[in-house]
Amino acid sequence: MALQIFNSYSRQKEIFTPITPGHAGMYVCGPTVSGESHLGHARPYITFDVIYRYLLHKGFKVRYVRNITDAGHFEEEGREAEDKVSKKALLEKLEPMELVQKYSNLFHWAMLQFNCLEPSIEPTATGHIIEQISMIEKIIEEGYAYVVNGSVYFDVKKYAEKYPYGKLSGRVIEDLLETTRNLDGQEEKRDKADFALWKKAPPEHIMRWKSPWGEGFPGWHIECSAMATKYLGTRFDIHGGGMDLQFPHHESEIAQSTICNHEAPVNYWVHNNMITIDGRKMGKSYNNVIKLTELFTGTHPLLTQAYSPMTVRFFILQSHYRSTLDFSNDALLAAEKAFKRMWEAHETLQQLPLPPNESGNDPALESKLNGLLMELESFMDDDFNSAKVLANLFEIVPVINSFKDKILSTHDVGSGLIKLMKQHFKTYLEDIFGLKNSSEADNDKLKAVMNLLIDIRKESKSKKDFITSDKIRNQLLEQGIVLKDEKGGDMSWYIQ
RNA sequence: GGUCCUUUGGCCGAGUGGCUAGGCAAAGCUCUGCAAAAGCUUCUACAGCGGUUCGAAUCCGCUAGGGACCUCCA
Numbered sequence: 173m174a175l176q177i178f179n180s181y182s183r184q185k186e187i188f189t190p191i192t193p194g195h196a197g198m199y200v201c202g203p204t205v206s207g208e209s210h211l212g213h214a215r216p217y218i219t220f221d222v223i224y225r226y227l228l229h230k231g232f233k234v235r236y237v238r239n240i241t242d243a244g245h246f247e248e249e250g251r252e253a254e255d256k257v258s259k260k261a262l263l264e265k266l267e268p269m270e271l272v273q274k275y276s277n278l279f280h281w282a283m284l285q286f287n288c289l290e291p292s293i294e295p296t297a298t299g300h301i302i303e304q305i306s307m308i309e310k311i312i313e314e315g316y317a318y319v320v321n322g323s324v325y326f327d328v329k330k331y332a333e334k335y336p337y338g339k340l341s342g343r344v345i346e347d348l349l350e351t352t353r354n355l356d357g358q359e360e361k362r363d364k365a366d367f368a369l370w371k372k373a374p375p376e377h378i379m380r381w382k383s384p385w386g387e388g389f390p391g392w393h394i395e396c397s398a399m400a401t402k403y404l405g406t407r408f409d410i411h412g413g414g415m416d417l418q419f420p421h422h423e424s425e426i427a428q429s430t431i432c433n434h435e436a437p438v439n440y441w442v443h444n445n446m447i448t449i450d451g452r453k454m455g456k457s458y459n460n461v462i463k464l465t466e467l468f469t470g471t472h473p474l475l476t477q478a479y480s481p482m483t484v485r486f487f488i489l490q491s492h493y494r495s496t497l498d499f500s501n502d503a504l505l506a507a508e509k510a511f512k513r514m515w516e517a518h519e520t521l522q523q524l525p526l527p528p529n530e531s532g533n534d535p536a537l538e539s540k541l542n543g544l545l546m547e548l549e550s551f552m553d554d555d556f557n558s559a560k561v562l563a564n565l566f567e568i569v570p571v572i573n574s575f576k577d578k579i580l581s582t583h584d585v586g587s588g589l590i591k592l593m594k595q596h597f598k599t600y601l602e603d604i605f606g607l608k609n610s611s612e613a614d615n616d617k618l619k620a621v622m623n624l625l626i627d628i629r630k631e632s633k634s635k636k637d638f639i640t641s642d643k644i645r646n647q648l649l650e651q652g653i654v655l656k657d658e659k660g661g662d663m664s665w666y667i668q
Numbered sequence: 669g670g671u672c673c674u675u676u677g678g679c680c681g682a683g684u685g686g687c688u689a690g691g692c693a694a695a696g697c698u699c700u701g702c703a704a705a706a707g708c709u710u711c712u713a714c715a716g717c718g719g720u721u722c723g724a725a726u727c728c729g730c731u732a733g734g735g736a737c738c739u740c741c742a
Contacts (some may be wrong), residue, residue, distance in 0.1 A: 201742075203742085204742095212741090213742050215742060217742080219742095341671090341672090341737075341738090342671060342672060342737090343671070343738075344670085347671075347738080414741080414742030415673095415736075416741055416742065417742070418737075420738085420739090445673095446736075446742075447742085448736095452734095453735080453736070453742095454742090455740095456740085457739090457740075490680080490682090491681060492683095495681085495682090496673090496674080496736085497680090497681085502680075502692080503680045505692075506679075506681095506691060506692035507680080507691080508692095509691080509693095510691045513691085514691095559681070559682050559683095559689085559690075560690085562682095562691080563682065564689085566690050566691065567689085570707070573707070574707065577707070579708095580707095636701075642701095642702075645704090646703095654705095656704055656705055657700080657702095657705085659705095659706075
């Protein structure tokens with residue numbers, strides 16, 4: 173079946189046809205490592221991790237490039253345009269690179285928690301100053317950029333005469349030219365819509381590099397163009413990022429690369445929607461962020477408890493990546509329970525013994541299960557609809573539990589279908605969705621101790637010595653270990 | 669102000685012009701020494717008003733609410 177991707181550029185779903193058959197190149201805008209990641213940041217990384225995993229699952233050889241922005245963009249604070257990274261560094265009395273290192277480490281730690289695969293290449297902006305400078309030189313040569321007082325600006329008006337500037341983000345160039353924004357450097361620009369490729373560094377600016385135009389630092393958008401071109405070529409398959417980056421970041425990327433490379437850089441633009449909180453985008457401008465460390469430890473006023481990275485991952489997967497996802501403590505609580513139920517069923521399924529008969533004797537059940545399994549790929553092929561995949565898997569959960577409790581027999585469906593179920597659950601939950609058991613129960617010594625306690629409890633129960641049996645269960649619970657009696661006398665346990 | 673998006677049952681969330689996901693919560697039943705699970709059943713929604721259609725939550729228009737971008741932002 174053919175994979176379809178919603179292309180933000182054309183605003184419709186398109187069949188994914190890679191430039192090089194069997195290969196896929198994907199660039200995703202990575203973090204600016206000037207601060208701690210929050211829940212909102214988690215969405216693109218998990219979304220594109222799943223897209224990466226799914227492309228791999230489809231058999232593509234993927235080069236996944238995700239940059240680290242460590243040079244800092246300037247932001248408007250008061251009137252002074254400043255380098256975000258160096259400003260924070262002054263405040264915290266740290267070297268810029270020390271700050272970058274700290275938050276890079278923290279970011280990588282968070283990605284590990286979320287079980288995100290590492291990108292193939294993780295280039296840094298500061299490591300590609302030369303590439304950015306030569307790209308800017310090329311744009312000047314082509315006549316689409318001009319130098320003013322040591323800064324270089326992109327000539328949007330001229331570009332728009334020949335190319336559809338604004339198409340990706342749905343802007344009208346005339347409106348952009350009229351925008352009455354009062355930003356730093358505005359008086360240097362020929363038009364208000366122009367954007368900086370290189371900025372002259374004021375004396376107090378720590379991060380600065382020599383360039384043909386004097387000492388300065390790269391503009392907002394050039395790093396992604398330079399690094400994407402270097403590692404994926406002048407034209408590549410997929411470019412991802414948050415919807416809020418469409419304009420001006422991605423729009424400008426298109427313009428820069430188009431002039432420099434004489435072709436539009438990207439075939440499929442993919443944008444994830446925002447995570448909202450009380451209906452509002454989570455973002456530092458709104459002062460409503462929940463940092464990942466706060467989420468994992470439960471130390472935020474809005475949280476009643478800590479939530480595991482897998483709960484967050486599951487929460488995100490339960491909605492479609494192009495919809496806004498509203499955060500609340502209740503929603504996470506629900507996701508936690510849902511994930512637990514799904515994961516237990518998954519583990520039960522994997523341990524289910526195969527019946528001797530290859531095919532079953534309950535055609536209705538068989539065809540229902542088969543149908544649910546067969547749909548999974550078509551859901552993912554339809555613009556990565558993880559929510560629908562999970563819905564189908566949830567429909568199978570009661571069947572699995574019924575097998576466990578002997579309400580249904582695996583003979584009814586046969587070993588062929590059981591194998592298929594095992595394979596699909598593993599493929600979708602683990603390989604594609606990147607979920608994993610979040611408990612620390614993978615400890616052989618603990619398992620041995622638990623087996624001993626279970627034996628004792630079974631013995632005391634059989635002697636109707638409920639005082640002993642309850643003591644074992646209750647005291648384990650105090651330690652955060654939940655012991656459950658299963659049907660048929662077996663017992664299972666898990667760490668809360 | 670401009671551009672665009674959105675509004676689904678107690679909550680979160682899929683969604684296609686007709687067959688009305690899924691999760692959480694709630695209620696009842698079954699199982700059970702108790703507990704927890706688990707199983708079964710129940711709860712039928714699409715902001716409002718018009719229109720198109722044999723038929724619309726799904727298409728169109730208007731009204732109302734919410735939001736995003738236009739400025740660093742995932």
